[in-house]
Amino acid sequence: MAEENALTSKQLLNELTAKHYEGALQAKAEGKPVAWATSICPDELLAAMDITTVYPENHAAAIGARKEAMKFIEQAEGDGYSSDICSYARVNMGYVDLKHADAQDIPMPDLIFSSTNICHTVLKWYENLAKKLHIPLILLDMPFNHTYEVSDNATKYIRGQLENAIRQLEDFTGHRMDYDKLAEKMDMNNATCEWWKKATDWGKVNPSPLNGFDMFNYMALIVCMRNSEDGHKLFKLWYEELKQKAEEGKGPWNSAEEKYRIIWDGIACWPHLSTTFKTLKKYGVNMVTSTYPSSWYKVYETNDLDGMARSYTGNYANRNLDFGEDLMSSLIKDFGVEGVLFHSNRSCKLMDFRCYEVQRRITDKMGIPSVIFDGDQTDPRVFSEAQYETRVQALVEMMEKNKELKRRGDLDV
Amino acid sequence: MFLGIDIGSSSTEAALISEDGKLLAVAVRNAGTGSRAYEEVVRDVLSEAGTTMDDVRYTVVTGYGRTLYKEADRQITEITCHAKGVRYLMGRVSTIVDIGGQDSKVIKLDEDGNVKNFLMNEKCAAGTGRFLEVMTRVLGCSLEDLSDMADRSTRFIPINNVCTVFAESEVISRLATGEAPEDVARGAHVAVAKRVMGMCSRVGYSPKVVMTGGVALNSNMVDALSQELGLPVEVPPHCQAVGAIGAAVAAMETYKKIMGEES
Numbered sequence: 049m050a051e052e053n054a055l056t057s058k059q060l061l062n063e064l065t066a067k068h069y070e071g072a073l074q075a076k077a078e079g080k081p082v083a084w085a086t087s088i089c090p091d092e093l094l095a096a097m098d099i100t101t102v103y104p105e106n107h108a109a110a111i112g113a114r115k116e117a118m119k120f121i122e123q124a125e126g127d128g129y130s131s132d133i134c135s136y137a138r139v140n141m142g143y144v145d146l147k148h149a150d151a152q153d154i155p156m157p158d159l160i161f162s163s164t165n166i167c168h169t170v171l172k173w174y175e176n177l178a179k180k181l182h183i184p185l186i187l188l189d190m191p192f193n194h195t196y197e198v199s200d201n202a203t204k205y206i207r208g209q210l211e212n213a214i215r216q217l218e219d220f221t222g223h224r225m226d227y228d229k230l231a232e233k234m235d236m237n238n239a240t241c242e243w244w245k246k247a248t249d250w251g252k253v254n255p256s257p258l259n260g261f262d263m264f265n266y267m268a269l270i271v272c273m274r275n276s277e278d279g280h281k282l283f284k285l286w287y288e289e290l291k292q293k294a295e296e297g298k299g300p301w302n303s304a305e306e307k308y309r310i311i312w313d314g315i316a317c318w319p320h321l322s323t324t325f326k327t328l329k330k331y332g333v334n335m336v337t338s339t340y341p342s343s344w345y346k347v348y349e350t351n352d353l354d355g356m357a358r359s360y361t362g363n364y365a366n367r368n369l370d371f372g373e374d375l376m377s378s379l380i381k382d383f384g385v386e387g388v389l390f391h392s393n394r395s396c397k398l399m400d401f402r403c404y405e406v407q408r409r410i411t412d413k414m415g416i417p418s419v420i421f422d423g424d425q426t427d428p429r430v431f432s433e434a435q436y437e438t439r440v441q442a443l444v445e446m447m448e449k450n451k452e453l454k455r456r457g458d459l460d461v
Numbered sequence: 462m463f464l465g466i467d468i469g470s471s472s473t474e475a476a477l478i479s480e481d482g483k484l485l486a487v488a489v490r491n492a493g494t495g496s497r498a499y500e501e502v503v504r505d506v507l508s509e510a511g512t513t514m515d516d517v518r519y520t521v522v523t524g525y526g527r528t529l530y531k532e533a534d535r536q537i538t539e540i541t542c543h544a545k546g547v548r549y550l551m552g553r554v555s556t557i558v559d560i561g562g563q564d565s566k567v568i569k570l571d572e573d574g575n576v577k578n579f580l581m582n583e584k585c586a587a588g589t590g591r592f593l594e595v596m597t598r599v600l601g602c603s604l605e606d607l608s609d610m611a612d613r614s615t616r617f618i619p620i621n622n623v624c625t626v627f628a629e630s631e632v633i634s635r636l637a638t639g640e641a642p643e644d645v646a647r648g649a650h651v652a653v654a655k656r657v658m659g660m661c662s663r664v665g666y667s668p669k670v671v672m673t674g675g676v677a678l679n680s681n682m683v684d685a686l687s688q689e690l691g692l693p694v695e696v697p698p699h700c701q702a703v704g705a706i707g708a709a710v711a712a713m714e715t716y717k718k719i720m721g722e723e724s
Contacts, residue, residue: 404663420580435581438525438564438581441536441537442538442576442579445541445576446576449575449576
């Protein structure tokens with residue numbers, strides 16, 4: 049009976065997103081502390097200390113998707129921030145001044161919590177926030193892993209910072225860390241991440257029940273709800289829906305068939321989400337996976353701060369090229385990927401720098417075609433629809449050629 | 462007969478191929494997307510071949526304005542069309558450099574003429590025909606005269622800015638300090654060649670290298686590129702219409718494939 053009234057995961061996603069922001073605004077109104085944190089950070093520590101957290105990157109993406117970014121970008125650029133700086137940073141710095149977005153409002157922070165495993169722009173961006181708003185900054189320096197595996201030295205260095213962050217949080221809140229509660233948050237984080245991984249793994253099925261652009265949307269909650277019961281519920285439900293679709297042999301869309309399976313490398317073009325999606329769908333191209341499922345797979349043994357350190361510094365963006373090549377190669381193999389669409393994202397120097405070399409290695413090793421298009425995660429000015437479509441079409445033509453060769457038995461990929 | 466149309470950003474071409482694969486007619490108009498030049502080039506090739514649309518079995522359209530020509534049976538990218546066009550005109554080729562009005566591309570082909578890899582210029586106009594157009598404005602000459610002007614250069618003046626807008630100011634200031642327009646013109650060609658050379662290196666290039674697109678009509682540009690690559694660069698006949706010829710070839714192949722499947 050209850051089943052009939054049950055929400056779909058998409059409805060639950062929307063409901064939980066609203067709840068996340070309303071909860072944060074409410075907490076602020078009640079005088080409770082609010083932190084702003086980077087998108088892949090050990091926020092279990094914040095949750096265990098009852099600090100409400102919002103994520104400027106999520107917020108900037110939402111503003112971008114609602115085509116509202118320019119107002120904030122212009123504000124930040126007018127304030128002296130260069131147009132070469134990450135557009136998430138520009139949107140967020142603009143928001144600090146304007147304090148209102150039609151897309152969504154967030155409470156101003158009392159604490160900044162920043163982790164450099166995602167990039168080094170956040171180092172100065174978040175420091176600037178703390179300085180501008182006269183609030184404390186907790187910084188976790190997670191150096192780029194030049195070795196294939198995370199080194200023991202890096203682990204020790206980050207573990208020390210996690211312990212220090214706990215002390216800083218105790219000073220900030222005026223109460224001691226409740227380690228039982230922290231363990232609960234870690235447990236929940238691990239469980240949610242497992243469902244995230246299991247759900248996104250449905251992209252391996254052919255046709256894929258997973259539409260990769262849905263993954264872009266669900267990603268917002270793996271950023272902010274890893275350690276909450278709500279997040280756990282959502283990803284489990286999404287998994288079950290995808291499982292059912294897979295069992296029924298359903299592809300990613302109702303109105304079209306999946307003809308080609310690709311990896312989209314990089315962040316979405318939020319201001320042009322619909323164009324980028326529809327163009328791919330028009331040619332039957334489905335993004336079956338990306339490097340994101342593994343980036344938020346933050347699983348480690350509960351109460352193991354070394355494991356926590358290794359996990360948080362070990363995401364794709366913070367790993368060396370050999371690791372990147374291997375990850376991409378195994379995704380291509382496991383997900384039956386036929387081509388790669390690289391987003392040369394003007395905002396993200398870290399991703400752009402590696403993009404050409406990863407492309408070269410993957411093309412040589414895996415023999416599948418790929419193209420690069422220019423765009424940006426939130427700055428709508430850095431994208432040309434016609435150029436995008438030409439590249440997508442070229443990718444399709446090359447994938448089709450491979451299919452043809454495969455049919456004739458001339459290509460054993 | 463098979464019709465290929467290439468609606469580019471600054472010019473439009475059409476090509477007509479006979480049932481047995483002979484090139485019957487080629488037409489070029491210097492007006493691109495945004496104009497109705499596609500109607501004119503279609504009329505031109507049909508009249509040159511003394512035929513009508515009724516005899517055209519299949520049409521392929523390519524180029525930035527490819528969605529404008531609604532009557533086409535199929536759209537194919539310029540990348541595939543250039544590969545097919547070059548194969549048709551020049552036989553076995555390893556590298557194609559196409560410098561168009563808005564896009565430059567370097568296409569690497571396999572032994573059978575299939576696209577192995579390709580690279581297109583990034584968003585800006587550096588390394589495209591537009592860069593040279595902007596230079597003609599500053600140098601006060603026509604596109605046709607630019608090549609001859611650069612041929613008369615006696616001294617190398619580097620143009621360092623990659624951005625077309627900044628390069629324009631750089632050229633103005635070079636001219637203002639008394640540099641000869643001929644030397645500045647050559648500098649502009651070398652700047653484009655260097656940019657394209659960077660793309661060639663990334664994709665990987667080897668002989669035979671063929672240059673297509675309207676800019677291939679500019680012999681100084683071909684020479685500058687050849688010097689950068691350290692290899693001869695060949696220019697096919699109808700270099701401006703290679704995309705349209707490739708589209709016509711694609712039309713023929715597609716039609717024959719469909720017929721083959723049906724029988």
